[in-house]
Amino acid sequence: MSGWVSQCPACFGELTVAELECERCGTVIRGHFSPGPWMRLKPDQWDFVLRFLKVRGNLREMERELGVSYPTIRARLEQILRVLGLEEGEAAGTGGSVGEAASVLQALEAGELSVDEAIQELENISKGRGTHA
16 A cells, blocks of 8 residues: 555545556546545554454454554544444444443453553543543
């Protein structure tokens, strides 16, 4: 995905693809094509997604790879989900804090969080702070 530009440098509007060209035969297709939500990701977000897939979604392994805390990993993941339009809590109508709490409990059950870490996360959520980067 390197080299992809998704925002207009002049007005910061979303860009569309206007031309596609075959590298092999030179055929050109002109029109207006939406690049899709994946192209909205910034290079560092793409790197995060690729690492996330590499470790098969294990957030503890992501902590080790990136050298950052679990809440930071969760915050980055939530940010990417927002960019892609995949916000679970709000989209499902359950509210962000309920969705966050459910995620913490799932992480605890999966062994990705210790009991103390889960308690801290749930306290942060109940105080309206959620996870922070």
